Amino acid sequence: MLRMIQESPLYKISNPDSIAFFGASNNFDSMGSHLMASPLALGFKGPIYPIHPKEERIMNLKAYRSILDLPETPDLAVIVLPAGIVCRTLEECGQKGIRHAIVISGGFKEVGGSGTELEKKLLEVADKYGIRFIGPNCIGVSNQRHRINTTPLPYQNVPGFIGMASQSGSFITQIYNHLHNLNLGFSTAFSVGNEANIDIVDCMEYFKACPHTKVIALYIESIRRGREFLKVARKIVPHKPIVALYPGGTEEGRKAGLSHTGAMAGPDPLYNGIFQQGGVIRAKSVTELFDFCLVLGNALRPAGNRVVIQTGAGGPGATAADACGRAGLKLPNLSPETIEKLAPLTPDTASINNPVDFTFHRGHMDFYRIVPRILLEDENTDVLLIYFLLPLEMVERLIGNSGVLGEHIHEEAIKFIEGQCREVGDMVEESGKPVVGYTFLDPNELFVRRLLELGVPVLPGSERAARALGAMVRYTELRKKILSDQ
Amino acid sequence: MLRMIQESPLYKISNPDSIAFFGASNNFDSMGSHLMASPLALGFKGPIYPIHPKEERIMNLKAYRSILDLPETPDLAVIVLPAGIVCRTLEECGQKGIRHAIVISGGFKEVGGSGTELEKKLLEVADKYGIRFIGPNCIGVSNQRHRINTTPLPYQNVPGFIGMASQSGSFITQIYNHLHNLNLGFSTAFSVGNEANIDIVDCMEYFKACPHTKVIALYIESIRRGREFLKVARKIVPHKPIVALYPGGTEEGRKAGLSHTGAMAGPDPLYNGIFQQGGVIRAKSVTELFDFCLVLGNALRPAGNRVVIQTGAGGPGATAADACGRAGLKLPNLSPETIEKLAPLTPDTASINNPVDFTFHRGHMDFYRIVPRILLEDENTDVLLIYFLLPLEMVERLIGNSGVLGEHIHEEAIKFIEGQCREVGDMVEESGKPVVGYTFLDPNELFVRRLLELGVPVLPGSERAARALGAMVRYTELRKKILSDQ
Numbered sequence: 001m002l003r004m005i006q007e008s009p010l011y012k013i014s015n016p017d018s019i020a021f022f023g024a025s026n027n028f029d030s031m032g033s034h035l036m037a038s039p040l041a042l043g044f045k046g047p048i049y050p051i052h053p054k055e056e057r058i059m060n061l062k063a064y065r066s067i068l069d070l071p072e073t074p075d076l077a078v079i080v081l082p083a084g085i086v087c088r089t090l091e092e093c094g095q096k097g098i099r100h101a102i103v104i105s106g107g108f109k110e111v112g113g114s115g116t117e118l119e120k121k122l123l124e125v126a127d128k129y130g131i132r133f134i135g136p137n138c139i140g141v142s143n144q145r146h147r148i149n150t151t152p153l154p155y156q157n158v159p160g161f162i163g164m165a166s167q168s169g170s171f172i173t174q175i176y177n178h179l180h181n182l183n184l185g186f187s188t189a190f191s192v193g194n195e196a197n198i199d200i201v202d203c204m205e206y207f208k209a210c211p212h213t214k215v216i217a218l219y220i221e222s223i224r225r226g227r228e229f230l231k232v233a234r235k236i237v238p239h240k241p242i243v244a245l246y247p248g249g250t251e252e253g254r255k256a257g258l259s260h261t262g263a264m265a266g267p268d269p270l271y272n273g274i275f276q277q278g279g280v281i282r283a284k285s286v287t288e289l290f291d292f293c294l295v296l297g298n299a300l301r302p303a304g305n306r307v308v309i310q311t312g313a314g315g316p317g318a319t320a321a322d323a324c325g326r327a328g329l330k331l332p333n334l335s336p337e338t339i340e341k342l343a344p345l346t347p348d349t350a351s352i353n354n355p356v357d358f359t360f361h362r363g364h365m366d367f368y369r370i371v372p373r374i375l376l377e378d379e380n381t382d383v384l385l386i387y388f389l390l391p392l393e394m395v396e397r398l399i400g401n402s403g404v405l406g407e408h409i410h411e412e413a414i415k416f417i418e419g420q421c422r423e424v425g426d427m428v429e430e431s432g433k434p435v436v437g438y439t440f441l442d443p444n445e446l447f448v449r450r451l452l453e454l455g456v457p458v459l460p461g462s463e464r465a466a467r468a469l470g471a472m473v474r475y476t477e478l479r480k481k482i483l484s485d486q
Numbered sequence: 487m488l489r490m491i492q493e494s495p496l497y498k499i500s501n502p503d504s505i506a507f508f509g510a511s512n513n514f515d516s517m518g519s520h521l522m523a524s525p526l527a528l529g530f531k532g533p534i535y536p537i538h539p540k541e542e543r544i545m546n547l548k549a550y551r552s553i554l555d556l557p558e559t560p561d562l563a564v565i566v567l568p569a570g571i572v573c574r575t576l577e578e579c580g581q582k583g584i585r586h587a588i589v590i591s592g593g594f595k596e597v598g599g600s601g602t603e604l605e606k607k608l609l610e611v612a613d614k615y616g617i618r619f620i621g622p623n624c625i626g627v628s629n630q631r632h633r634i635n636t637t638p639l640p641y642q643n644v645p646g647f648i649g650m651a652s653q654s655g656s657f658i659t660q661i662y663n664h665l666h667n668l669n670l671g672f673s674t675a676f677s678v679g680n681e682a683n684i685d686i687v688d689c690m691e692y693f694k695a696c697p698h699t700k701v702i703a704l705y706i707e708s709i710r711r712g713r714e715f716l717k718v719a720r721k722i723v724p725h726k727p728i729v730a731l732y733p734g735g736t737e738e739g740r741k742a743g744l745s746h747t748g749a750m751a752g753p754d755p756l757y758n759g760i761f762q763q764g765g766v767i768r769a770k771s772v773t774e775l776f777d778f779c780l781v782l783g784n785a786l787r788p789a790g791n792r793v794v795i796q797t798g799a800g801g802p803g804a805t806a807a808d809a810c811g812r813a814g815l816k817l818p819n820l821s822p823e824t825i826e827k828l829a830p831l832t833p834d835t836a837s838i839n840n841p842v843d844f845t846f847h848r849g850h851m852d853f854y855r856i857v858p859r860i861l862l863e864d865e866n867t868d869v870l871l872i873y874f875l876l877p878l879e880m881v882e883r884l885i886g887n888s889g890v891l892g893e894h895i896h897e898e899a900i901k902f903i904e905g906q907c908r909e910v911g912d913m914v915e916e917s918g919k920p921v922v923g924y925t926f927l928d929p930n931e932l933f934v935r936r937l938l939e940l941g942v943p944v945l946p947g948s949e950r951a952a953r954a955l956g957a958m959v960r961y962t963e964l965r966k967k968i969l970s971d972q
Binding site: 028029033034037041059152153154156166167168169170171174175177178180181219221245247248249250251252253255256257284285286287288309313314315316317318319320321322323324325326329330331353355389391393394397398401402440441442444445460461462463464 | 514515519520523527545638639640642652653654655656657660661663664666667705707731733734735736737738739741742743770771772773774795799800801802803804805806807808809810811812815816817839841875877879880883884887888926927928930931946947948949950
């Protein structure tokens with residue numbers, strides 16, 4: 001394992017001070033141009049040197065005929081050229097003294113035949129000069145804190161706590177919207193492509209050492225170094241959770257993975273075994289992968305699998321209870337003390353069972369501050385799951401009807417909702433036990449948005465919330481197991 | 487079955503010309519006030535008569551001391567009063583000649599004991615005057631086309647094609663955001679509460695006759711008239727799909743349902759049997775319920791379960807293939823003719839298997855017009871599943887970099903995306919086979935929004951899309967089975 005993050009070959013790849021860029025041009029719809037536009041759009045702070053045989057300037061930057069002409073040796077080379085000239089280019093990078101590269105180009109091992117030969121040659125060149133590179137057949141790296149993004153899509157998120165290593169570039173670049181809606185972002189994300197020189201295990205070691213990474217997310221079509229994967233995972237899991245999406249669980253997924261990365265996927269039970277032994281939580285979909293990260297990165301570890309559900313409506317309570325049941329969670333009875341404490345706060349029509357259903361509640365303060373604290377004090381509660389509902393439009397209508405004048409309605413409504421969010425945020429912070437929310441509101445509804453910004457994990461729908469709770473419980477169990485083996 | 491929709495007791499309940507409203511006041515945060523604010527906000531066209539013992543005016547409307555004072559007999563009474571005075575109120579409504587009511591008030595059978603007695607008495611009053619009512623313990627109705635909404639939340643959606651009957655009010659009123667994000671709306675939605683006088687089966691008959699309803703959605707904690715449910719479902723399913731969410735599949739869900747509506751839920755296999763025999767598609771979550779409605783309401787019926795996946799990226803292809811596998815779908819090989827037709831359009835790095843992966847595609851026209859048409863012509867294709875990705879911000883950056891001036895960039899980007907949407911829309915319309923999309927973009931991204939508005943079902947993530955395809959295939963099979971029995 002690394003003693004310092006700077007020892008990782010991935011450090012300079014994701015935190016370079018300067019970049020040489022091969023393949024951008026004044027054809028703005030070429031892959032290379034798309035990619036170089038991304039760090040420029042983010043405001044990358046160091047120099048970017050486009051290398052091009054003919055152009056004088058590209059995207060307002062001075063272009064160079066050859067890497068050998070540069071005024072300095074850049075930390076990183078990004079190569080987006082046809083496969084046939086990649087080896088020669090890397091050779092010149094080596095001559096210039098460059099020791100880190102991202103090889104975006106496809107046409108190597110994943111196409112078989114001469115592509116496999118080409119990849120072997122690429123490795124030889126890298127070894128000759130001591131160059132470490134990710135790829136080929138990848139889309140590189142995204143590290144918002146360092147304002148670097150070599151992927152074709154504009155990066156739209158806050159810097160976050162997910163360290164992602166992916167055998168599909170799509171899942172570090174085509175899911176920005178999806179992450180935004182959960183207020184998630186990457187600490188750093190790597191698209192590892194064919195993993196010729198640097199693989200997923202290297203990324204995991206990097207994230208173990210990365211101070212911004214709280215959870216590690218993996219998209220895996222095939223594990224190439226099984227033994228090392230296991231060893232490294234078991235070292236990481238006591239400190240940080242690892243969630244992995246492996247789509248080879250069905251014949252259909254396995255065949256698709258084979259044609260994508262050219263790697264042989266193993267049978268499902270084999271991968272399940274590796275994940276289980278390594279303490280890795282398995283996700284079954286992209287949605288689960290990031291839902292699990294949201295909850296594992298934000299909430300405390302539960303002591304057990306007993307969930308108390310607090311709701312203001314029967315249907316959402318019943319579906320959450322059902323989803324919890326399917327996720328292997330238990331709904332304990334409330335203790336007599338809890339029922340006694342709740343009684344004076346409870347409307348006639350409300351139910352003091354679990355789910356605790358306050359029906360169409362009136363006292364918001366009770367609902368978001370007092371009641372959850374009582375439920376969290378119950379010794380039978382390992383996790384509190386709360387249904388959230390407070391749409392801006394309803395609050396505005398209410399405030400408008402109460403006589404507040406037109407121009408102030410919106411302002412007052414926002415103030416009210418932000419107050420409620422602070423109540424919830426304080427309650428969660430002081431809870432000592434994990435609290436997770438669910439809602440059917442839009443993730444961009446003020447109430448939901450603010451809660452997410454305050455670090456309260458709120459998921460869309462009871463099923464997603466229950467499955468994420470299941471992942472939390474599973475992580476706690478796997479972690480305990482690994483710790484007890486040591 | 488009804489010969490005309492006007493014969494249904496639910497017709498005047500959801501299409502009244504005038505309403506008497508009990509329980510609204512100048513306390514704007516009372517349940518009754520919340521509810522009366524809703525039809526007012528929607529611009530309900532007929533008169534609304536608030537009845538109140540003391541107030542002169544409520545929300546700018548003249549208030550009446552008694553229903554007997556009204557200048558006319560309203561079509562509908564909405565009652566949001568304490569349980570103890572509901573019977574007396576309904577009696578007066580009967581005297582006034584009112585024949586339809588919504589009883590929102592809780593405190594009846596669902597609380598047991600004297601509540602059960604009270605509900606019996608309520609029924610007797612109704613029978614005495616020939617009054618048909620929904621509730622008690624419900625939140626009424628939502629019918630955007632008639633500008634009526636008696637639920638506490640503002641209705642925010644377009645009028646849609648889902649006929650919803652729900653044993654939880656939440657699922658007709660707290661999911662407007664969720665529906666909006668799928669561009670869905672209700673034809674009409676009923677919260678049926680305790681079903682004392684009108685039940686879910688009555689709603690199903692209504693929706694069978696309703697010309698705006700293309701799909702029927704049910705939230706069921708308990709079926710009270712099993713035999714009639716089955717009979718009516720089997721009459722409907724050849725014409726319209728029915729999707730039902732039943733949360734009693736686990737011990738946890740069953741217990742929660744019991745405390746919510748006070749009805750005994752049956753064991754899971756019993757309900758599965760009823761749904762299967764009735765041709766009803768079972769959803770396992772609120773998300774599935776409406777995803778299935780989106781696809782069943784928009785797409786054609788598939789001839790079988792063979793799915794061809796078209797993608798521009800390997801990872802989304804592999805996860806979709808895996809999700810299809812788990813949903814019981816098959817990924818056929820493409821025919822040699824199809825492969826021959828695609829060859830000239832295919833980039834070097836692309837794969838002509840299934841999923842058909844065009845990698846980071848350049849020719850958008852090919853991708854959205856020519857390629858899908860070729861795939862749909864393949865006799866092995868029953869359903870086409872397409873991965874959609876075209877974020878506005880990326881298109882703007884591209885257009886900006888190509889030299890278009892600042893002020894025109896946004897406009898040109900929108901024009902471009904709308905052009906692409908029309909291509910897709912035309913392709914889907916001419917397809918003759920079902921086409922479903924998936925994406926990780928936000929549902930409010932222009933590209934996704936417009937596709938949904940054009941009636942192209944696009945779901946967030948491959949797993950949700952695959953499960954909805956599974957529901958389509960299942961509906962086709964169940965429908966065939968019922969037709970062959972007749």
